[in-house]
Amino acid sequence: MSDSVDADEVEHVADLARVDLDDDELAAFADQFGDILGHFEALEEVPEVEAEPDLVNVMRDDEIRESLRQEEALENADDSEDGRFKGPKVS
Amino acid sequence: MSLNAYITEETIEGSDDGPLAGKTVAVKDNISTDGVRTTCGSKMLENYEPPYDATVVERLKDAGATIPGKANMDEFGMGTTTETSYFGATKNPVDEDRVPGGSSGGSAALVAAGDVDYALGSDTGGSIRCPAAFCGVVGIKPTYGLVSRYGLVAYANSLEQIGPIAPTVEGAAELLDVIAGPDENDGTTREEGEDSNYGSAARGDVDGLTIGVPTELVDGADDRVVETFENALDDLRDQGATVEEVSLPSVEYAVAAYYVIAMSEASSNLARFDGVRYGHSGGYEGNWNESFAKARSEGFGDEVKRRILLGTYALSAGYHDKYYKQAQEARAWVKQDFDDAFADVDVLASPTMPILPPELGESLDDPLKMYLADANTTPVNLANLPAISVPAGEADGLPVGLQLVGPAFGEETIINAAAALE
Numbered sequence: 327m328s329d330s331v332d333a334d335e336v337e338h339v340a341d342l343a344r345v346d347l348d349d350d351e352l353a354a355f356a357d358q359f360g361d362i363l364g365h366f367e368a369l370e371e372v373p374e375v376e377a378e379p380d381l382v383n384v385m386r387d388d389e390i391r392e393s394l395r396q397e398e399a400l401e402n403a404d405d406s407e408d409g410r411f412k413g414p415k416v417s
Numbered sequence: 418m419s420l421n422a423y424i425t426e427e428t429i430e431g432s433d434d435g436p437l438a439g440k441t442v443a444v445k446d447n448i449s450t451d452g453v454r455t456t457c458g459s460k461m462l463e464n465y466e467p468p469y470d471a472t473v474v475e476r477l478k479d480a481g482a483t484i485p486g487k488a489n490m491d492e493f494g495m496g497t498t499t500e501t502s503y504f505g506a507t508k509n510p511v512d513e514d515r516v517p518g519g520s521s522g523g524s525a526a527l528v529a530a531g532d533v534d535y536a537l538g539s540d541t542g543g544s545i546r547c548p549a550a551f552c553g554v555v556g557i558k559p560t561y562g563l564v565s566r567y568g569l570v571a572y573a574n575s576l577e578q579i580g581p582i583a584p585t586v587e588g589a590a591e592l593l594d595v596i597a598g599p600d601e602n603d604g605t606t607r608e609e610g611e612d613s614n615y616g617s618a619a620r621g622d623v624d625g626l627t628i629g630v631p632t633e634l635v636d637g638a639d640d641r642v643v644e645t646f647e648n649a650l651d652d653l654r655d656q657g658a659t660v661e662e663v664s665l666p667s668v669e670y671a672v673a674a675y676y677v678i679a680m681s682e683a684s685s686n687l688a689r690f691d692g693v694r695y696g697h698s699g700g701y702e703g704n705w706n707e708s709f710a711k712a713r714s715e716g717f718g719d720e721v722k723r724r725i726l727l728g729t730y731a732l733s734a735g736y737h738d739k740y741y742k743q744a745q746e747a748r749a750w751v752k753q754d755f756d757d758a759f760a761d762v763d764v765l766a767s768p769t770m771p772i773l774p775p776e777l778g779e780s781l782d783d784p785l786k787m788y789l790a791d792a793n794t795t796p797v798n799l800a801n802l803p804a805i806s807v808p809a810g811e812a813d814g815l816p817v818g819l820q821l822v823g824p825a826f827g828e829e830t831i832i833n834a835a836a837a838l839e
Contacts, residue, residue, distance in 0.1 A: 336726065339726050339729050339730045339733065340722075340726055341710075342729050342733065343684060343688075343713075343725050343726055343729040344688075344691075344706060344709045344710045344713055345710060345713045345714055345717070345722055345725060345726065346710045346711055346713070346714035347714070347722070351719075351722075355722075355723065355726065358723065358784055358785070359726075359727065359730075361785045362676075362727060362784065362785050362788070363727075363730075365672075365673055365785055365788075366673045366676070366677055366731075366740055366744075367739075368669075368670060368673050369670060369673050369674060369677065369739075369740065369743035369744055369746075369747055370739070370743060371670075372667075372670055372674075372743055372746045372747045372750060373746075373750070374746060375746055375749040375750045375753060384604070394468055394469070398468035399468070399694075401466070401468065402464075402465055402466065402468075402694065402695035402696075403693065403694055403695065404692065404693070404698035405698075405701075411693050411694055412693075412701075413691075413693040413705060413708075414693075414699070414700070414701050414702075414703065414704060414705045414707075414708035414709075415701070415704055415705065416704065416705055417704050417705075
């Protein structure tokens with residue numbers, strides 16, 4: 327794939343990202359994505375760089391700390407039931 | 418005429434004394450404030466009230482600051498003009514037909530208008546320095562790890578830092594003193610900011626200082642911006658600084674690398690917004706995929722959708738190596754270029770923004786054009802370095818910012834040099 331993206335490809339990605347788009351949005355994004363990805367393709371010219379990884383994993387044992395109370399954790403939820411978040415059905 | 422610089426005006430009182438007693442500090446609306454809504458400029462979080470304070474908000478309150486409200490911003494920090502806010506664009510107080518820059522446009526506009534003493538912004542690819550430049554005030558993007566991000570709603574966590582916006586270099590430095598330092602709630606913070614005294618570094622003593630000017634960051638800029646920038650360099654030479662050209666070939670790839678990395682991180686970070694635990698709900702019709710997709714479709718604006726989709730694309734099977742892996746290579750190259758440059762010079766200078774503040778509405782139709790305006794600011798985030806934007810003068814009556822970049826944890830050096838331009 328290069329500088330052109332069609333609406334089907336945008337729809338596939340939108341599906342992966344769980345974002346509903348209407349036909350107008352699909353067409354507009356397909357247009358813009360061609361331009362933007364075309365610019366990103368310049369990255370193919372970037373040489374391989376010898377870099378020391380400067381991040382390492384630092385582990386510690388689990389420990390109990392102060393955290394949100396259950397009511398606080400639930401107070402921004404649209405709905406809750408028996409002290410739990412209420413979500414849509416799974417299937 | 419209102420600048421529309423606040424999303425929420427609600428006063429949060431700090432303690433009675435401290436270094437910021439009697440000062441007002443506006444806080445960008447992606448920084449959590451306990452019980453005061455924090456929207457990120459998005460419909461998704463229109464009614465979200467955090468149950469806790471960000472570390473920087475606790476530090477402001479402990480220092481005696483009064484927070485008069487939450488400042489407008491591009492939605493989730495995604496923008497260079499503050500026009501992508503669900504709550505409407507903020508106007509530039511210098512010229513109300515123009516944008517204040519972004520994404521921390523509300524913060525910079527409030528400081529420039531004199532409505533607050535200081536403000537906090539966040540900078541992922543220039544979001545503090547751009548509005549500081551466009552509004553004619555000072556903004557600092559700290560070294561990655563200097564300031565805690567605990568309670569900052571994440572957009573691209575490997576790139577972003579919270580930082581100060583103020584009318585003067587000394588003011589920005591004093592605010593940085595309050596917020597800098599390690600935090601056990603953010604494992605990426607470092608010890609370097611502990612007991613800092615950046616405020617006293619704002620001496621403006623550039624005698625003997627070597628300033629490198631990366632030609633790549635000047636060549637593409639508007640002529641009027643370049644002329645103002647050159648005049649500011651002359652001013653620094655007159656005060657004893659040496660100015661020399663340097664080359665950073667990697668920065669030609671910085672915008673592409675920045676956007677691939679930022680969008681990829683955004684697609685992951687913003688996956689949390691499914692309308693169940695917080696945020697705009699997609700209702701209970703249909704299955705969870707349908708409900709989540711509806712919540713996100715209704716809750717996010719165009720620019721946020723664009724970045725989530727492009728990030729998802731860049732990370733997807735078959736494209737990961739072409740985009741994401743290459744962007745990481747470019748990031749390593751940019752870091753190396755800066756390291757090499759700092760072997761010869763003390764600081765690097767460039768125009769903060771290659772353009773003058775655009776008129777409202779001018780930038781929205783062409784996202785790539787808007788991304789390219791971040792050419793001079795994004796390399797700094799890729800390299801995790803500190804940078805300051807300080808007013809360099811005016812062109813056509815509009816503010817021009819000069820950016821100074823320092824080596825990692827070299828905040829004192831850039832604060833000192835920036836003060837020489839006041």
